[in-house]
């Protein structure tokens with residue numbers, strides 16, 4: 001196991017200090033941010049200056065994670081600001097940018113500021129505006145804590161330092177933490193409000209669409225039912241006609257029975273045919289005063305018509321339909 005070379009140590013006042021700013025050797029008076037073990041500042045002439053653990057066993061663990069977390073807080077608080085990510089309102093695949101990534105400068109900062117039952121890593125104040133900064137190295141912010149930010153109306157941003165290594169913690173660490181490391185909004189009131197209004201708009205549009213779909217489906221059902229009724233009527237009527245035609249030829253029944261049955265079938269059939277071809281109103285008019293040229297009135301049939309007469313009557317009835325004007329002329 002190679003000896004851990006730490007670029008930062010934890011001073012008694014709780015701040016991380018760079019090896020360049022402390023006396024050499026044990027006089028540096030710093031401990032390991034991870035295990036709390038004593039460190040010695042090694043500032044020789046050959047290898048890069050660093051802190052090393054005093055104990056033979058080396059580090060008890062967690063030095064990098066703890067350094068990153070502490071350093072993140074310290075740098076943001078000292079700088080009193082950081083670079084913020086883009087503000088975007090998103091609903092499903094819709095995306096509305098509200099503000100570009102930009103630097104944020106506060107007037108005051110506080111490490112481990114209280115927020116209800118929680119503490120946020122750094123709180124920044126700019127006028128009446130509060131911004132919480134969470135540093136994540138091993139664990140992302142919990143949903144409960146995000147809810148607390150929302151409830152308190154505090155915008156919050158999460159700084160992800162989990163990808164940084166010891167080599168990143170040299171003089172360029174400030175720029176990495178404050179500007180370049182990945183960051184995301186945990187809560188942004190403006191994006192949230194815009195998102196809500198977008199969601200409401202989408203829900204409204206969807207409801208409208210659903211209503212229109214339902215209306216079209218109803219319409220299609222109605223048209224289908226109408227068509228089916230027409231087909232059913234056609235089928236029934238064809239059967240009636242066939243039966244009637246057959247009965248005209250039937251000589252086996254006593255004449256009065258045949259006449260009676262034919263009479264009622266004829267009348268019913270004619271009424272139905274008139275209703276179907278002419279519509280209810282025209283059919284009523286036609287049945288009460290049949291136009292000249294038709295062989296008979298329905299109720300006063302002097303003699304049962306022949307099959308040819310029946311067919312002729314059907315053709316006339318058919319052509320009496322208002323939409324058959326042209327065929328009639330031909």
Ligand SMILES: [Zn+2]
Pocket residue numbers: 032033034035036037053058059060061063
């Ligand atoms: Zn250690």
